[in-house]
Amino acid sequence: MHIKDIIGLIGLRGSDPALAAWFAQHGLASPPATITANQGQKSARDKAHGMEYHFAFDIIHDRFYPPREAKRGSWASHLKSVTLYSHRPRNAPALPAGFWSGYVGPEASLQECLDGFDGQMQDFGDTAYFEKVLADDVQMKLWFDQRHRHVQELQINLVEDRQFIGHHDFDPDNEHNTFKQASTLLVRWLFERGHLKLTDALRAAGPGEDHEAILHFTKQRLHNHVWKSQVQDDPSLHAVLAHSQTTRPLILNDGTRLPLYAPWMLLKAADCWDAHQSLYSDDALPDWSERLTAFERSVTLNAAQQQAFLSALDEAYRCVKSAQGAA
Structure with a gap:
């Protein structure tokens, strides 16, 4: 498993065979194919790797807009984002060796984050925020805890408009x-x-x-x-x-x-x-x-x-x- 594998999944429909195969390979339940308006989004947690997959239907991007009705009252879902890492003080799940190779990972210092995100940082006091486009329509987001000096969270997301x-x-x-x-x-x-x-x-x-x-x-x-x-x-x-x-x-x-x-x-x-x-x-x-x-x-x-x-x-x-x- 490498971060590039996750990047390749972003934007796939919940019913896509490639996504179903990925979930099965890692012992996860089938991804949600549809979402109702009341639900808004659905998530699937990979506890073994400390990751979470987020599905949505109302995505502000012309590839996925307007939402496609799957059946009356529900809409076709797409993998909108994946939380790759969320800081835990103890017992944090480990990702396979080499997963972060070539990318900024959880062990990065603030300077390494600055280098990896081309010096583009938004300072919110205790939190520094970074984002960078990795591939067509896909970006990485990183939150760094400046008080405790560690990466707080890492996500891969579809690039959305406002x-x-x-x-x-x-x-x-x-x-x-x-x-x-x-x-x-x-x-x-x-x-x-x-x-x-x-x-x-x-x-x-x-x-x-x-x-x-x-x-x-x-x-x-x-x-x-x-x-x-x-x-x-x-x-x-x-x-x-x-x-x-x-x-x-x-x-x-x-x-x-x-x-x-x-x-x-x-x-x-x-x-x-x-x-x-x-x-x-x-x-x-x-x-x-x-x-x-x-x-x-x-x-x-x-x-x-x-x-x-x-x-x-x-x-x-x-x-x-x-x-x-x-x-």
């Missing part, structure tokens, strides 16, 4: 996607403000202003998602996008709270925030859920209201940019 808006947000048939314009207006804002990484030809063509046209553009040009690699390398932009998908406000350094949840911004631009909140709070109604869903599906912004939504995003971005520049 997702801001997912495929489900652009799915017209998604029953939970009641504010259908929220995501397409975000894409329009990204396009019109030059935040998307696009060729000149694509930038000249553009998605236009129509909801259906933006959906088509997103499917054809953005693969039905907005990821970090698709937008400009701008921390202020990333902060706005991340908080457009959560009800938690973005809190600036001066304590200012910016509520940027896209559905809420849509309601405010449509001037029906108060009406929605009134209905949302009146959950004693016998048909409350149906009425609330119908209300949300009925919210459609006209041209002026769409401009108000885009302007609100402009102002939020300006505030975040200003705050981060002053930090």
